[in-house]
Amino acid sequence: MDGRGRVIVRDGPWGFVLFLAYIGAAIYFVSASSGTFWGVILGLLQAIVWPVYVVYHVLVLIGA
Numbered sequence: 001m002d003g004r005g006r007v008i009v010r011d012g013p014w015g016f017v018l019f020l021a022y023i024g025a026a027i028y029f030v031s032a033s034s035g036t037f038w039g040v041i042l043g044l045l046q047a048i049v050w051p052v053y054v055v056y057h058v059l060v061l062i063g064a
Contacts, residue, residue, distance in 0.1 A: 025050040 025047035033039035046053075 021050075022047055 026044055029043035029046040029050070030040050031043075033043040
């Protein structure tokens with residue numbers, strides 16, 4: 001034995017859930033866009049940062 005341990009990473013299910021969340025957000029934001037090339041690109045970028053929108057609106061609701 002050379003003294004190195006094993007590292008087992010079991011993040012697969014969470015990665016799949018986050019991937020599905022991104023796909024859902026991308027569908028929502030792209031369908032809400034104007035349909036132009038830059039509108040679709042902006043929709044895909046918004047799908048990446050959609051949790052920021054959620055946190056912002058929750059903070060506005062609780063008055064923080």
